[in-house]
Every structure is written in structure tokens, then in C-alpha cells.
Amino acid sequence: MTSTSEPFEAPGTSTGVPGAPPPQLVRSPLSDGEWHRLHPLTPLLRGGLFLIVVIGIVFANLRDRLVFIFLPWLAPDIEDEVGEWEGAEGDPIDFIIANNLYVLAGLAVLGVLIVLVAVFYTSWRFHTFRITDDDVEVRSGILFRTQRRAPLDRVQGVNLTRPMIARLLGMAKLEVVGAGADANVKLEYLSTANAEAVRADILRLASGRRLGMTSGTAAPRPVGRAAMLSQTVGREITGLIEGPEAPVAELESVVHIPVGRLVASHILSMSTLGLLVAVVAIVIGVSQGVTWLLFGFVPAIIGYGAYWLRSIVRSLRYAIAPTPDGVRITFGLFTTITEIVPPGRVHAVEVTQPILWRPAGWWTVRINRLTGRSVADSSTDQFTTALPVGTAADVERVLRLLQPALPDGERALVVQQGMFGPGEGDTFTNTPKRAWWIRPLSYRRNGFRLTGDVLLMRRGVVWRKLVILPLARLQSLGLYQGPLDRASGVTNVRAHVVTGPVSPFLAAVDRDSALELFDDVARGAVREALADRTHRWAQEATDAAAVAPAGSTAADDAGDVPSRFGPSTSEPPVAVVERASAGERDDTRRASEGTPSEEDRT
Known part of the structure; x- marks a missing residue:
């Protein structure tokens, strides 16, 4: 195993390591498939700051005594308290002062500090990571070893967090979001430049690209550590005032939120x-x-x-913009967080407007996505808000990024009828008038609409809410009916997606319409799941370009690959699924009505 300290490492070339990523796909020398260590200042940020705080608390409590010991001429009136210190029993500090054991106590403190520094250094030496063409692995622990692995084809996003102290030192924390509770793999800390390059490498490998994609940027010239730290601190202090620098080759934010x-x-x-x-x-x-x-x-x-x-x-400093590898969301003033959500990782979108925001025309957008964190983690909320506050035009721009496969006509329908409806020509299936007493305020607005690849749920008057559910991400759909609902001929509809702030629930839906919706969603979910290729969102284009015949382009052949982002020729298997589903429903209907099927008659 080859381990080198980051970031003072010369860029390498192809190493021939088994499982190493293709050198044309990676820009960072840390993505060569070998084991590397984190930034040398990582122990300072992970444990050293806590130690500094503890020392500060001790010094604050022992301020008078320390002044008497080392600088007695600065506090001549403190001698009256010395007798009380020497007369106190059971206090180790008083015992040291009374017996003049200053040297021995200093040596003991120095020994403790040496042990702590040795533990931090050993922990840093044993904490290594590597990036292969299939996953990201992290090994840590001294006595009890731990190894975590995040498969690249299951990456839900890559977050780049820059706390204030780490930001001043030019360091950042990289977090690879996995598909499961407590499944994230963290690289804390890397230099900011290496963290951005490693993040780009992980997303490029996760996208399924296998063709040569070279970067025209040359490796930076190595400089001294003191000069590098001085330049970094100056640049980051400027960044706190002017804002973080924009990532290279990425578009500007499509939404700008004024501070007011x-x-x-x-x-x-x-x-x-x-x-x-x-x-x-x-x-x-x-x-x-x-x-x-x-x-x-x-x-x-x-x-x-x-x-x-x-x-x-x-x-503050919220920004959202498209990138080749997904949607980039940046926010935070002192601690800057940048997350990239790859295509197909959004399981539900909710557009909400509280009644107090209605005169101003403001909305907020939240999403359900796999964050790889536990439910008790309070920091999860910051990764589920796609738009803190914005106008209807801002919401439309954000939806264009979160749901790129939605046609422009359907997107306009979402804004006009889903957010502001109902109105003339409403295409939503709303709560019937006979069930107005279940939702007396919102029964006219309470409804759903199923398009080719999304399910829309609209509800609420005090809080206007519109839920957008991609069928490819839908886990299941449930119908629930109580005795009062049964008496009114309505039922409740709940869509099941990953846990998050979005609650896809709709009450008082006509029973027959709900049963029809149930069948249509079942067929649509199977069709969209078969056509979905977003887990390797760039593999189609690269595969098509690799097999494209002479005189044709990758775009000409990309239409033969099932994709949510282009034409698809996967109708035969979908048709088979639809016919099978129809046959199952016919058999179920015959069984419920007592009519024998073909097999029964045979």
C-alpha cells in the first residue's frame, strides 16, 4: 500500500493499480486507486480545537492563581486570597500551590499533551482513503479498525462543506452521500483545491463516463507551506466579505435571493x-x-x-445552477456548503406557499432525497431545501433543474394549475362536492393529475402545497378508506417515497378515480423504471459514441437507448408489462365477480 500525505504530493500518472480509474477521467492525483492520507492539519480541526477550548476553560477558571504564580507583580491585592487557597482541602490546585509543586505539575501537563498529540498523529496516520473506478473506500481506527465503502453507482450526491476555521486554512470536508441511513463516507479534511478536484472525479466516475475526457489545466506549481498558508488565509478572508469564488466552468445561479x-x-x-x-x-x-x-x-x-x-x-449566498453532473446548490455565510445532486436522485418535490407569503407571491421548494444521514441528525434539513424563498418565476427555474425531463407544456401547467389553481380549464381531478365536509376549506383545490412521468398532488388553502412525484422514483401507492370515507364514496391516497419533509398525501379522492389512478400509476411506474438510466447518467452518451459508425454522431444513436432525457425504443417490453398487468386485473375482477377465467373454464 502506498500512502502519501495530502496535499504536498506531486501529480502522478497511470500507476497500473488494479481497480484504478482511467487516468483520462480523473484530474486529482488522489484519484489514482491507491491509498492516501488526509490533510496533515486534520487532527487540529477534528480534535485540536476541542483541546484548545478545554484549555481555555481551565485557564479562565484559574486566571487569578496563574497570575499569582507567574506574574505576581500584576496583582498585588491577590495575596489576601492565597491563605484561603492554602487552607482549602481536597483541591489539587491548592495542594500544588501549598507544596510548591509547579515543576512537577507542568511536567505532568506536558506529558498529557504529548500523549494527546501522539494519539492525534497516530489516528491521522491510520486514516486513509482511496478512489477506484467502482467505489470510494475509507479506513480508520487504531485499535478497532473500520472500513467504509460507497459504491459509485449508488452515489446520491457529493457535499463540500467549508467550516469557518477550516475555510481560513484553505481546507474543506468532502462527504459522499450513500443510499441508506448512516451510509455516508466522509473525507475530512482535504485542501479546498484537492476537495473540488476529487469531487469532480467522483461524479465523473459515478456518471458512467468511460471515454477519454482530458482536462486542459496544468498541475499547479508547488509552493512552500508557509507561503501557501499565508495566501490561503488572505484569500479566504476576502471571500468572507465578497463571497466564495465561483466554481470553474459552471453556470451562474439561476435564482438570486435578496437579503431583504x-x-x-x-x-x-x-x-x-x-x-x-x-x-x-x-x-x-x-x-x-x-x-x-x-x-x-x-x-x-x-x-x-x-x-x-x-x-x-x-x-445567505444561496445559489442553484446546473452542472454536467447534476444540480449544484450552495448556501451559507460563514460555513459554506456546496452540494451536487446528480440526475434522478430527487424522489419528491414540494412547492409550498404560506398564507402570509401570498401577498408577496413567495414560494419555497423542498425535496425528498437520500441524505445518508440518520433521522436524528438535525443537519439533514439543510440538504432538503432547494429554494428557501422565491417568486413563481424562480420556482419554474428550479423545477427546470430538478425535473429536466418534464416537458415545457407540463411545466407551465404545474405553475398555472398546480400552484395557483384551480381555475378555468382545470385538468386536476378534485374532491367531489359530496365530500366537501371532509375538507370544507380546500375541497375545491384538493386534487391530483397524472402525466406521462410524474404524479401531481395539489392541496391546502392556508398552506398551498403542490407535490411532484417522479414515477421512476415512486416506491408504491396506497389507498386508505375509513368508515366515513366509505359512506361518502371517497378514499385517501398516499404515495410512498424516501423519508423527507415532503408528505405525498391526498384526502377525499373519489373512489373510482382513485382505483383508476392506482392502475395507471402501477403501469407508469414500471414503464419509467425500465426506461430510467439516471444511475449512470452519462453512460448512454459515451456508449453510443463508442459504438457509433463512421459518419454518424453520438447524438444520432443516443435515441436508440432507453432514457428519460431522449426518445426510447423500449415499447415492446413496456407493452408486455401493460398487457400482463391488464391480464392480472381481469383475473382479479373475475375472481371478485365470480366469473371463471379461461384457465378455470378449461
Whole structure:
């Protein structure tokens, strides 16, 4: 195994390592299929900062005593407390002062620091990773070894996080999002340049590209460590003021959120109204002598204010743009997070408008996707908001990125009828009037529409919501009917997708329409799943170009490959599935009606 320290490593060429990626597909020397170590300053960020905080707390508590020991002339009035220190029993610090054991205590502290530094260094030496043409592997642990592997064909996204301290040092944390709970593989930390190059290599390999894709950029000249650190700190301080630098060869954001709109969107919320009601209740209660309200609600108000400010800061410098490997979403002021969601990784999209945002015409877009994190992880929410606040035009631009296969006509229908409907010429199947009492406010808006490859669910009046479900990502569809629903001839529809903030649920749907929808979704989901190739989103073009005959282009032959992004000639198997599904339904209907099938009659 060859291990080298990152980032002070000369770019390599083809190494001939088994499973190594093709050298034409990778730009970073860390993507050569061999084992590498993380940045040498990784122990400082992972454990050193915690140690510095502990030392700071100790020094703050022992400030007076340390001044008396090392700088007694700066605090002449402190001698009166020395007698109390020496008379105290059971305090090790007082025992050291009383017995003049300063040298021995200093040696003990130095020994502890040496042990901690040795542990950090050994942990860094044993923490290695490698990138092959099939997966990303990480090995860690000293006594108990752990090895994690993320298959490239199951990558749900690659996140690049730059905390403030790491950002000043020119370092970043790379997280490969896997398909499962606690399935992410983290590379923390790499230099920012290497992290961006490694992220591009992982996405390029995960896309299925197998043709030579060379990069015209030359390897940077190695510079001294001190000069590199000085340049990095200066550049990142400038970046905190002017904003992070834009990634090379990537388009600008299609949506720009003004700071005033972002702040106003947080003020115009139901939680803010609840906060105002709590403040008024506290004022009235304290004026009437009920002082316990002050101690009970003030900490909650302070906590909400901190959460409110953190949400605004985290949404600053929001940007969303298309890339060859998916949708790039960037946000954050001090801690910058950049995530790339490859095609086909979005399982559900929800467009929501609270009633307080309606005069301003603002909407928010959230998605369900596999984040590779546990449900208890509070940082999951920041990876499920595709648009914090935007206009209808912003929503249409974001939907164009999240659902590129949706035709322009259907996308216009989503905005006109799905978001603002119902209106004249409404094509949604809505709740029947006989069931108005189940949804008395929203029964006119409550409805669904099935297109060629997506299922639309529209509901709500106080909170207008539109759910967009790609059939290729749909897990199942369920119909639920209670006794009151049965009496009204309606049923409830729930689509099952991966866990997230989007809840694809629709109540009070006509029973016969729901049964027809159930059959249509079953056929559509099978058809779209057969035609879906987004797990290797670039493999079709490369394969078509590799086998293209002379005088033809890859685009001419790409239409023969089943794809959501172009024509498909996979009708025969789909037709077979549809005929099989129709036959199964006929047999089920005969069984329920008591009519014998062909086999029974034979």
C-alpha cells in the first residue's frame, strides 16, 4: 500500500493499480486507486480545537492563581486570597500551590499533551482513503479498525462543506452521500483545491463516463507551506466579505435571493406570530404579578431568536445552477456548503406557499432525497431545501433543474394549475362536492393529475402545497378508506417515497378515480423504471459514441437507448408489462365477480 500525505504530493500518472480509474477521467492525483492520507492539519480541526477550548476553560477558571504564580507583580491585592487557597482541602490546585509543586505539575501537563498529540498523529496516520473506478473506500481506527465503502453507482450526491476555521486554512470536508441511513463516507479534511478536484472525479466516475475526457489545466506549481498558508488565509478572508469564488466552468445561479426578501420571509411566518403572542403574554403576566412566565418563556424566546438568526445566516449566498453532473446548490455565510445532486436522485418535490407569503407571491421548494444521514441528525434539513424563498418565476427555474425531463407544456401547467389553481380549464381531478365536509376549506383545490412521468398532488388553502412525484422514483401507492370515507364514496391516497419533509398525501379522492389512478400509476411506474438510466447518467452518451459508425454522431444513436432525457425504443417490453398487468386485473375482477377465467373454464 502506498500512502502519501495530502496535499504536498506531486501529480502522478497511470500507476497500473488494479481497480484504478482511467487516468483520462480523473484530474486529482488522489484519484489514482491507491491509498492516501488526509490533510496533515486534520487532527487540529477534528480534535485540536476541542483541546484548545478545554484549555481555555481551565485557564479562565484559574486566571487569578496563574497570575499569582507567574506574574505576581500584576496583582498585588491577590495575596489576601492565597491563605484561603492554602487552607482549602481536597483541591489539587491548592495542594500544588501549598507544596510548591509547579515543576512537577507542568511536567505532568506536558506529558498529557504529548500523549494527546501522539494519539492525534497516530489516528491521522491510520486514516486513509482511496478512489477506484467502482467505489470510494475509507479506513480508520487504531485499535478497532473500520472500513467504509460507497459504491459509485449508488452515489446520491457529493457535499463540500467549508467550516469557518477550516475555510481560513484553505481546507474543506468532502462527504459522499450513500443510499441508506448512516451510509455516508466522509473525507475530512482535504485542501479546498484537492476537495473540488476529487469531487469532480467522483461524479465523473459515478456518471458512467468511460471515454477519454482530458482536462486542459496544468498541475499547479508547488509552493512552500508557509507561503501557501499565508495566501490561503488572505484569500479566504476576502471571500468572507465578497463571497466564495465561483466554481470553474459552471453556470451562474439561476435564482438570486435578496437579503431583504430572506429576512422578511422569516418575519412573515407563523412561528413569528407565535413568538409575538408569547411576548405579549409575558408582558401582561409580569404586569399582573405572574413572574414565573418571565423565567419560563424568556429562555425559549432566546433560543428561538438564535435559531431565527442561524436560519438566515445559513441561507445567505444561496445559489442553484446546473452542472454536467447534476444540480449544484450552495448556501451559507460563514460555513459554506456546496452540494451536487446528480440526475434522478430527487424522489419528491414540494412547492409550498404560506398564507402570509401570498401577498408577496413567495414560494419555497423542498425535496425528498437520500441524505445518508440518520433521522436524528438535525443537519439533514439543510440538504432538503432547494429554494428557501422565491417568486413563481424562480420556482419554474428550479423545477427546470430538478425535473429536466418534464416537458415545457407540463411545466407551465404545474405553475398555472398546480400552484395557483384551480381555475378555468382545470385538468386536476378534485374532491367531489359530496365530500366537501371532509375538507370544507380546500375541497375545491384538493386534487391530483397524472402525466406521462410524474404524479401531481395539489392541496391546502392556508398552506398551498403542490407535490411532484417522479414515477421512476415512486416506491408504491396506497389507498386508505375509513368508515366515513366509505359512506361518502371517497378514499385517501398516499404515495410512498424516501423519508423527507415532503408528505405525498391526498384526502377525499373519489373512489373510482382513485382505483383508476392506482392502475395507471402501477403501469407508469414500471414503464419509467425500465426506461430510467439516471444511475449512470452519462453512460448512454459515451456508449453510443463508442459504438457509433463512421459518419454518424453520438447524438444520432443516443435515441436508440432507453432514457428519460431522449426518445426510447423500449415499447415492446413496456407493452408486455401493460398487457400482463391488464391480464392480472381481469383475473382479479373475475375472481371478485365470480366469473371463471379461461384457465378455470378449461
